[in-house]
Amino acid sequence: MFENYCANLRFNYRCVIILFITLLPLNNNLTAKENTLVLEAITEDAYTLSYQTDEGEIGGYSVELFKAVMADAKLEYELKVVPWARTYRRVQNEKNIIVFPMAWTKERASKFKWVGEITPVNYTLYCLTKDLPSEPMSLAQLKKQTIAVPRSDIRAEHLKKNQFTNLILTTGNAQLTNLIKRGRISYFLSSKIGLNQLISQNNMKPSDFTRVYSFKDLQTRLYFVLSLQTDDEIYNKISASYKNIVQNGTYEKIMSPLFKLLQHNSHM
Known part of the structure; x- marks a missing residue:
């Protein structure tokens, strides 16, 4: 009887260990998912670079460029359209915010992490x-x-x-x-x-x-910028992805229609 009890106990113990080992990766994945960084991406109403439709969809040349960069970087984000004055205050004081389009100036150069150029302006x-x-x-x-x-x-x-x-x-x-x-x-x-x-x-x-x-x-030129408090690891990853899409022709494919439009309206 005792031997049967011990055998059952050993069996149950092994089952518990196997179940624990089996569920451990799930728990790790759950924790990793909960801790996944989600960048806050903010743009403004600057048609045709960025805009929000009446249906709530966000589009524009710079938006498509941004999505291509983030897809290459494999980073998650939440994109929203916010009035510029509010955005400008937040990106100077908060972490993990990416903003576009931002015009470069000498006064702004040290206030942000400049990722990549969108267009001259x-x-x-x-x-x-x-x-x-x-x-x-x-x-x-x-x-x-x-x-x-x-x-x-x-x-x-x-x-x-x-x-x-x-x-x-x-x-x-x-x-x-x-x-x-x-x-x-x-x-x-x-x-x-x-x-x-x-x-x-x-x-x-x-x-x-x-x-x-x-x-x-x-x-000047318009850029994607990260808040200064954002980790360099994120900045380096997004910057590398920006260079990738420039080198593989994605930048030209997305932006060339805008450049043609501006050239056509050069008299304005």
Whole structure:
């Protein structure tokens, strides 16, 4: 009887050990999954680079580029569209945030981890053609005009630094459009990409706008950036994947339609 009890006990003990060993990988996988890093990816309403449809889908050239990079890096993320001023505050103070498109400036160079370039960009001062003065204005005269620029943007920073004081700070092109339609402003600072958005989404024509001044210091490039607090291991992985998609032709495939569009509208 005792021998049978011991045999059963040994058998049950072996079963417990086998069950434990069998379930151990599942427990490890569960823990790994729970601890998987999910980056917070934030973009803005900057058609055609990035935008959100009425159905909630997020698209655009820079979004497709971002997805290609992250797929190569095999990293998980949650992508959302957030007003730029709020995004800019958060990416300076929080960990594991990737933001795009971010314009490079000397002042910003040390504040973020710069992953890879999306596209060159030039910002120009435009005027509604119907409100254009009969004689060209000097820079001193332009400084007295009411000008719309996005809040917390390098355009606002540049104009403030150069004594443009009559500024209306906007949250994006939607507010800019509203200001134009209400006759509140005639002047605004935009890139060709932003002007394309304004025209295409509001049934306007390129001839409705006239370039009045180009700022040499506002010729820069747009990037993907990581918050400075993000681990270097993540930065290196995403940077390597960005280089991969440039080298394998994915970057050119995604971005070439945009470059052709901007070249076609080079007169704007």
